[in-house]
Amino acid sequence: ASGTAMLNSMLTVHAKVVGEDVLYLKDDAQTLSDEAHATTVNTETKLGARQQLYTSVKTMLGNQKTLIQGDITDVMSADVAQLATKLMEAQTVYNMSLALGARILPSSLADYLG
Incomplete structure (x- = not known):
């Protein structure tokens, strides 16, 4: 109701x-x-x-x-300039890590993954 x-x-x-x-x-x-x-x-x-x-x-x-x-x-x-600098630093460290990792992996494993 x-x-x-x-x-x-x-x-x-x-x-x-x-x-x-x-x-x-x-x-x-x-x-x-x-x-x-x-x-x-x-x-x-x-x-x-x-x-x-x-x-x-x-x-x-x-x-x-x-x-x-x-x-x-x-x-x-x-601060855009500071952020851009930090981004470039992070990108550089990342690229260096990839390059170092490629040198450490055995060639047969690197060939296999590549």
Whole structure:
């Protein structure tokens, strides 16, 4: 049942209680109020879970924003000349390692791999 229907049921029960309609209260009121209460509790549970999810996502996105801003700041403050020099040094060391490795491997193994 919809929230509006449950609210209407509760208002009807309230009106019957105020009007002291004992027969109605004895027969229908308990069932209506139980159903309305169960629907209300179920809806509150779903809303609470959804709110918790939204809060979790908000926190995660806030953390990502901080990380991204830090990355942008790091990139903007990077010394391009220094990075290029480090890259060339790393490339030179890598090439030297390959050349040294080729000299150390036995010729038959080097021929096999080549």
